[in-house]
Amino acid sequence: MIGLRPGILAEDGEVAKRWPTWLAFAGLFLGLILLLVYAHHNWIEISTSEDQTMAKLKHHVTALVKVPVFDHWTPYLWQAGQAAMLVSRTRSGGNVNLWTVDLEVDSWTRLITGGLAQGVIHLPMPTQRAT
Numbered sequence: 444m445i446g447l448r449p450g451i452l453a454e455d456g457e458v459a460k461r462w463p464t465w466l467a468f469a470g471l472f473l474g475l476i477l478l479l480v481y482a483h484h485n486w487i488e489i490s491t492s493e494d495q496t497m498a499k500l501k502h503h504v505t506a507l508v509k510v511p512v513f514d515h516w517t518p519y520l521w522q523a524g525q526a527a528m529l530v531s532r533t534r535s536g537g538n539v540n541l542w543t544v545d546l547e548v549d550s551w552t553r554l555i556t557g558g559l560a561q562g563v564i565h566l567p568m569p570t571q572r573a574t
Contacts, residue, residue: 493521496540497517497520497521500517500544501514501517503544509552515564516558516564519558519563520551520555523554523557524551524554527550527554528545529544529547
């Protein structure tokens with residue numbers, strides 16, 4: 444019978460000497476993968492004012508959805524996004540305002556179409572040309 448104690452798997456063998464290094468690399472790569480997945484679905488916004496944060500939210504939603512997003516919808520997107528937990532305040536130290544925005548395209552599209560269907564937001568009226 445051959446034991447596993449001698450050779451590469453011995454207590455003082457090559458694997459035993461290097462396992463902390465491999466474990467550190469594995470932990471680092473796992474953390475990197477989780478960060479990339481989180482960053483793909485969320486956006487963390489640092490702001491100095493609520494108006495600035497709302498403007499950036501409108502920018503992100505406009506880039507995300509396949510329907511036009513109008514400036515006068517911004518307060519609705521801000522309030523409804525918070526109610527739907529798509530926008531949430533993130534804990535931070537000090538006097539820094541951090542907001543997390545979930546960039547889920549279907550959720551934001553439903554929020555916009557729901558606001559239109561309920562009459563909370565409206566499409567702008569087309570301007571008439573003088574004839």
